[in-house]
Amino acid sequence: MSAAHAFLQRLGERADDEPTWVAARRQAGAARFEALGFPTKRDEAWKYTDVRRIAEGEFTLADDAELDEARFAALGMPLDAHRLVFVDGVFSAALSDLTDLPDGVSIEPLTTAMRTNHEAIGGAIGRLAGVDFSPFTALNVALSEEGAVVRIGPGVVVDKPIYVVFASRANESARMSHPRVLVMAGARSQSTVVEHYAGEAGAANFTNVVSEVMLERGAIVDHYKLQEASSEDLHVASIHVEQGRDSRFTSFNLNLGGALVRTDLVTDLNAQGAETNYNGLFFVQGRQHVDNHTLVNHNAPNTFSNENYKGILNDRARGVFNGKVVVKRDSQQIEAYQNNANLLLSDRAEIDTKPELEIYADDVKCSHGATTGQLDEDAVFALRTRGIDEQMARGLLTLAFAGEVMDQVRLPGIAERVERAVAGKLPERFNLSDLVEVSDALEEA
Amino acid sequence: MLEVKDLHVTVEGSEILKGLNLTVNPGEVHALMGPNGAGKSTLSAVIAGKDGYEVTSGEVLFEGKNLLEMEIEERALAGILLGFQYPVEIPGVKNIYLLKAALNAQRVARGEEEIPAPEFMKLVREQLSFMKMDGSFLQRAVNEGFSGGEKKRNEILQMLVLQPKLAMLDEIDSGLDIDAMKVVAEGINSLRNADRAILMVTHYQRLLEHIVPDRVHVLVDGRIVKSGDKNLAHELEARGYEWVLEESAA
Numbered sequence: 051m052s053a054a055h056a057f058l059q060r061l062g063e064r065a066d067d068e069p070t071w072v073a074a075r076r077q078a079g080a081a082r083f084e085a086l087g088f089p090t091k092r093d094e095a096w097k098y099t100d101v102r103r104i105a106e107g108e109f110t111l112a113d114d115a116e117l118d119e120a121r122f123a124a125l126g127m128p129l130d131a132h133r134l135v136f137v138d139g140v141f142s143a144a145l146s147d148l149t150d151l152p153d154g155v156s157i158e159p160l161t162t163a164m165r166t167n168h169e170a171i172g173g174a175i176g177r178l179a180g181v182d183f184s185p186f187t188a189l190n191v192a193l194s195e196e197g198a199v200v201r202i203g204p205g206v207v208v209d210k211p212i213y214v215v216f217a218s219r220a221n222e223s224a225r226m227s228h229p230r231v232l233v234m235a236g237a238r239s240q241s242t243v244v245e246h247y248a249g250e251a252g253a254a255n256f257t258n259v260v261s262e263v264m265l266e267r268g269a270i271v272d273h274y275k276l277q278e279a280s281s282e283d284l285h286v287a288s289i290h291v292e293q294g295r296d297s298r299f300t301s302f303n304l305n306l307g308g309a310l311v312r313t314d315l316v317t318d319l320n321a322q323g324a325e326t327n328y329n330g331l332f333f334v335q336g337r338q339h340v341d342n343h344t345l346v347n348h349n350a351p352n353t354f355s356n357e358n359y360k361g362i363l364n365d366r367a368r369g370v371f372n373g374k375v376v377v378k379r380d381s382q383q384i385e386a387y388q389n390n391a392n393l394l395l396s397d398r399a400e401i402d403t404k405p406e407l408e409i410y411a412d413d414v415k416c417s418h419g420a421t422t423g424q425l426d427e428d429a430v431f432a433l434r435t436r437g438i439d440e441q442m443a444r445g446l447l448t449l450a451f452a453g454e455v456m457d458q459v460r461l462p463g464i465a466e467r468v469e470r471a472v473a474g475k476l477p478e479r480f481n482l483s484d485l486v487e488v489s490d491a492l493e494e495a
Numbered sequence: 496m497l498e499v500k501d502l503h504v505t506v507e508g509s510e511i512l513k514g515l516n517l518t519v520n521p522g523e524v525h526a527l528m529g530p531n532g533a534g535k536s537t538l539s540a541v542i543a544g545k546d547g548y549e550v551t552s553g554e555v556l557f558e559g560k561n562l563l564e565m566e567i568e569e570r571a572l573a574g575i576l577l578g579f580q581y582p583v584e585i586p587g588v589k590n591i592y593l594l595k596a597a598l599n600a601q602r603v604a605r606g607e608e609e610i611p612a613p614e615f616m617k618l619v620r621e622q623l624s625f626m627k628m629d630g631s632f633l634q635r636a637v638n639e640g641f642s643g644g645e646k647k648r649n650e651i652l653q654m655l656v657l658q659p660k661l662a663m664l665d666e667i668d669s670g671l672d673i674d675a676m677k678v679v680a681e682g683i684n685s686l687r688n689a690d691r692a693i694l695m696v697t698h699y700q701r702l703l704e705h706i707v708p709d710r711v712h713v714l715v716d717g718r719i720v721k722s723g724d725k726n727l728a729h730e731l732e733a734r735g736y737e738w739v740l741e742e743s744a745a
């Protein structure tokens with residue numbers, strides 16, 4: 051039995067009261083996945099990322115969302131937010147907080163949304179990321195059950211961030227989940243959506259999520275993906291964005307955890323004035339592997355993209371960055387900037403970075419660059435001559451490297467969380483919060 | 496306080512310091528002069544502990560302790576501060592972070608509590624205004640995009656915050672405009688007291704008009720070939736190094 055087939059066994063395990071067309075789509079996903087199989091290193095897009103750990107793993111679907119408050123508090127962020135929580139893919143009403151939703155905003159678990167409005171929701175889901183994007187999206191279509199559906203009406207400025215937590219528990223046997231996230235941002239609406247993947251120590255689950263974000267004319271969406279899976283968790287995500295006229299999408303793809311992590315981020319800029327900003331940061335150590343594949347399609351004239359990805363790699367960790375920009379024929383007056391910088395803290399760490407530009411128009415302002423280096427030893431020396439010990443000096447410089455991306459983060463809770471996590475991954479005690487406090491005090495004065 | 500005894504230092508296979516002797520006592524200000532390439536910055540680098548300088552013989556003692564065995568940061572914590580000839584730009588590390596981390600490292604080393612934020616801010620602001628520097632410098636990355644003169648002022652700001660026992664200032668006067676020279680000199684003079692010592696590398700008499708040295712040394716080809724009082728600096732200004740070279744060759 052093939053690995054793909056073994057995964058699809060899980061299809062039959064669930065009682066099926068779905069509308070037939072949903073079941074049919076599931077079958078299509080399954081058929082597609084079975085035909086494609088898991089990607090191998092012979093597939094160009096998976097050249098550096100070996101998914102055998104997933105293919106050869108045995109995972110079951112979770113049936114419960116049990117997680118007590120204390121365990122949840124250890125994973126989640128104390129954000130003042132509208133909160134949806136999933137535990138190993140299963141919705142937890144107890145941990146969610148959807149009281150006081152403003153008018154014009156709906157935030158629901160996928161199952162609820164499908165029950166009440168299956169045609170509208172079912173029609174939207176899969177529009178940007180169907181079965182053909184990758185074997186994993188096909189697998190997701192086959193096995194997905196739950197997820198988050200966010201709909202924001204025209205002109206609505208959502209008062210608080212929308213915080214979607216996917217908790218991965220330390221289970222006795224490994225679980226898998228195939229969540230969906232759907233964000234439909236109405237014209238001129240403004241919102242912040244946080245997808246937070248957090249794993250308990252010892253968790254060894256497989257998450258295969260597909261997110262779709264649709265921005266209508268003039269909509270503004272800040273999208274955070276904060277991935278803090280456990281060091282044994284396997285994580286595959288694909289985020290697909292569609293932008294209408296004058297809309298603005300800003301992505302923060304922040305990866306700190308996981309044993310094997312792959313994220314695809316794809317944006318279609320479909321109308322004039324659309325702007326997308328990709329900010330990425332990953333910090334990996336041990337034998338972690340993080341792969342980011344990003345793609346911006348400039349499908350319309352007068353569209354703008356700006357990308358800045360930074361990677362910090364320690365020990366024997368491995369990173370992959372592939373950033374592609376496609377400018378369609380007749381898409382004139384395009385600006386597309388891309389930068390990828392990587393910091394190797396160990397000489398056994400490795401990064402493969404590849405910018406790809408495909409430009410079929412001539413009025414295009416475009417730049418890209420990729421650098422990989424070590425910490426500046428002159429700077430380490432200069433700091434040490436001021437009495438700062440070597441670990442601290444390296445820590446400060448590592449944080450400084452991450453800072454350029456972190457400075458763009460507009461949600462203070464996240465910036466602080468990531469800075470602490472980065473500092474916490476540094477070899478020694480590092481009293482960052484104290485420094486930040488001083489800096490803030492200064493700004494206020 | 497500082498004793499350099501018959502110091503021989505090799506850089507990438509060639510000998511740069513060739514038996515250098517120098518003693519600096521508490522309370523003294525010494526000026527180290529000499530032609531380009533003589534080894535002045537090499538001496539500061541060796542005292543600070545920079546990699547790539549091989550001490551083939553001789554010793555350096557600081558308050559009686561063997562400096563050459565100490566880590567770079569230990570030397571700083573012992574009370575030595577090097578003001579760089581070319582201060583390093585450190586993108587992303589705010590000036591304020593550096594100052595706080597450095598000051599706290601000192602306090603922790605002395606077994607004291609870390610400095611509370613308000614107290615720290617007060618101290619830094621005072622020194623900042625003493626150096627006639629704008630508050631925005633604190634939020635900027637260390638030396639990044641600073642003008643030449645601003646970098647030098649920033650070195651002195653660090654010195655004032657850290658209050659070293661021995662400050663080694665390498666061409667702190669280069670790149671300073673006339674007013675900045677006064678400010679920097681005032682900063683340095685404010686540090687002078689009976690317990691501290693200052694070793695200044697300079698090419699010009701002008702700095703020494705503001706900071707009158709107790710001793711002036713001429714370093715030529717890896718050795719101190721002549722020492723004297725402040726009048727030696729005047730003489731060098733007037734006559735150049737030729738005569739010193741001739742005298743030492745004789």
Ligand SMILES: Nc1ncnc2c1ncn2[C@@H]1O[C@H](COP(=O)(O)OP(=O)(O)OP(=O)(O)O)[C@@H](O)[C@H]1O
Nearest residue numbers: 506507511529530531532533534535536537538547
């Ligand atoms: N890393 C190095 N590799 C090779 N030679 C070096 C190195 N560092 C210093 N030197 C050489 O050592 C000699 C002394 O240099 P040093 O910087 O100490 O001179 P200095 O007296 O400070 O000169 P200046 O007045 O120009 O600053 C020079 O000839 C210089 O080229």
Ligand SMILES: [Mg+2]
Nearest residue numbers: 535536537580
């Ligand atoms: Mg020099």
